Amino acid sequence: MFNQRKDLIIIGALLGAVAGVMAAVILVQRAEEANQSPKLTAGDGVKVGIGVLGLLRLISEVGSKK
Numbered sequence: 001m002f003n004q005r006k007d008l009i010i011i012g013a014l015l016g017a018v019a020g021v022m023a024a025v026i027l028v029q030r031a032e033e034a035n036q037s038p039k040l041t042a043g044d045g046v047k048v049g050i051g052v053l054g055l056l057r058l059i060s061e062v063g064s065k066k
Contacts, residue, residue, distance in 0.1 A: 031038040040048075 027038050027040065
């Protein structure tokens with residue numbers, strides 16, 4: 001049981017890191033296309049945060065179904 005929990009946490013951390021890198025690459029590419037420096041405003045941060053919370057809620061619902 002403990003090994004499964006540890007493995008799941010490691011896999012989740014790796015997936016989160018990959019998703020973060022992909023988001024940063026997209027942000028940089030779009031800024032380069034517009035010939036601007038990459039910017040993330042407070043409003044954009046709030047949007048991303050709400051999206052992440054929604055995703056976590058969805059994952060918790062899937063994990064709690066029996």
